[in-house]
Amino acid sequence: MVKKQIIMEKALELFAENGFEATSVQQITERCGISKGAFYLHFKSKDELIHSLIDQFMNGFIAEIERVVSEKPTEHLLFHFLYVTFSEFQQQANFAKVFVKEQVLSFNQELLERMHMYMTMLNKIVLSIVQRQFAHINHHMHLDILFTINGLTKSYSELFLIDNYAIDLNKLCQTIVEKVTIVAEHSKIPFITPEYLIKTNVHPTISKERLNELLSEVLEEIHEDPVVQESLMMLKEDLNNPNLNNTIVQGLINNIRANNHCIWVAYSYQQYLKDKANK
Amino acid sequence: MVKKQIIMEKALELFAENGFEATSVQQITERCGISKGAFYLHFKSKDELIHSLIDQFMNGFIAEIERVVSEKPTEHLLFHFLYVTFSEFQQQANFAKVFVKEQVLSFNQELLERMHMYMTMLNKIVLSIVQRQFAHINHHMHLDILFTINGLTKSYSELFLIDNYAIDLNKLCQTIVEKVTIVAEHSKIPFITPEYLIKTNVHPTISKERLNELLSEVLEEIHEDPVVQESLMMLKEDLNNPNLNNTIVQGLINNIRANNHCIWVAYSYQQYLKDKANK
DNA sequence: TATACTAATGACTAATTAGTCAGTTGTCAA
């Protein structure tokens, strides 16, 4: 399905140029040289398109980081994390532009939640890097080190948005690692408390109807993997007629989480169950 | 003109809730309990409203920072800068939300330029703080210290967006000052070169027509200050029939720059002359 | 009370939007 990919690429171009809200489906189809109808053969709505874009980029990005982090020596984890981050930033310049410029990508609640989930995943990875590379540092400082890394990354990535600013990626990463290491070794005032990790978990309720929709959408996409497919069907069945033991449901959720297309559904399903248990 | 202020406040509320593009003039007038026509008595367009909001906030913010920076002792400049920054952030939570969430506030070119101008002004202030408070540090490191300050500020201000996260403003500022000081005293790898300051000056051409419009708009607002008023009229006349000596024009531009409502026009006029000279 | 003025209204236009669907085209196998 190569046309779907073309739509995604051209749409991303336009989003980077004009922003998400300001880009119409008309413009997208014109740039692709296809009709409006053809667009809706591949995407249910404009929202589904942006969801796909985020999923595609973030899954690739996180997978790449996890791969690198798993195979590099502990003492250089941060460096390699930064290197991958900035490389992706450079290669996927269009996504980076949309991402940096619109930050959390408009005020659409579900979009916001989705980005929040991915950022939380990223934060967990970076925190684990901090815990390994700075294991000798007082662990009360770990969250502040995380904030320092995030801040420096954000601040220096501004350079990528300036055309023609020559960047030596290697040196840039070294600079940041140097500063983070200095802060880690000398800073004595912890500010961020662990309750930060709890309080960030904002999870507005997802309705049963919306979850049903999400499950149906994903079911249409998955054809290759019978385990994921059956797990999805069982989860859908259990959503409408709760029957299964909680542990089994958790197992099914973990089954589907392995598939890139299901990360958001898995997350939403878990939030749904959490909300239900709280009531 | 109290109604204008009400519109601005209610509009800001809505922008913070739904974003700029997603908020309609209809919604704004409904929340104010006024008619659509009444809105257009105070603002030429929706764009003019957002321009006013930015100008009002940024001028107040920058004035406050300049006041504090001018009266505090050199060794605590950074602390007081941070304190003012976060205080304003807390007090003007709505503006902060729009500002943080939409970052550069949509892709409207003029809006982008306007924010860029204010950010440049802010950067200049922070750089001057760095140059004073860290005068003893190798000045090649000054720009990197600036980036460190910006990064930590961005990163830690995330905490303000989490409801109910108790923030001890004093301690927060101390934490950041501590980290910046540590970096300043130990970091040895300068990365940012002074050409960064030049390259950030992206200034897309402003047309003579648009500049005329801007001058007319501002002229309608200014009634009290005859010097500013006459300077504006002379600049407008000279724009259409260039007659005056360059030094005199510069003086006129400096006359109007003193007035809060004219900062953007002054900036635009200067950019226009620069563009013209380059051709 | 009559006049003059400003402040305010809200129905209206013209443009644009996301999404639909009856119909067309192209490509197979029989």
Next chain:
DNA sequence: TTGACAACTGACTAATTAGTCATTAGTATA
């Protein structure tokens, strides 16, 4: 050649938008 089916088209709808303007309400002065 025929028939079946999927890919694709673009005119269409219904909703929403920014901005306008003839009209009215309210108020102050003569």
